Amino acid sequence: MMGERRQKIFESDEYIQQDNGDLDYLEERYSSLKIPYVIRRVVDDYIACLESRDERYADMSYVAGMGDAISLLTKMGMLNNQEQPLSINAE
Secondary structure (H helix, E strand, C coil), X not given: CHHHHHHHHHHHCHHHHHHHHHHHHHHHXXXXXXXXXXXXXXXXXXXXXXXXXXXXXXXXXXXXXXXXHHHHHHHCCCCCCCCCCCCCXXX
16 A cells, blocks of 8 residues: 555656656666775665665654544544444435
């Protein structure tokens, strides 16, 4: 679910599209650098760690936002009606 929503954002956000283009360009430049394997591995590991942390942060932010939304809806009395289930009238 989060993956699908995230993908839609990636496809529609102009800043993310610009960043993706920049990343492609920079990846080509990085690949063409004449640096030793050991250094390239350190840089690759560093980049992977940044990406992993940022992805986890994004997921946790999403979960926190959903929790805030549920809390707000509960305080507004929209989620704590125990007697009657929510229904949609098609009349």
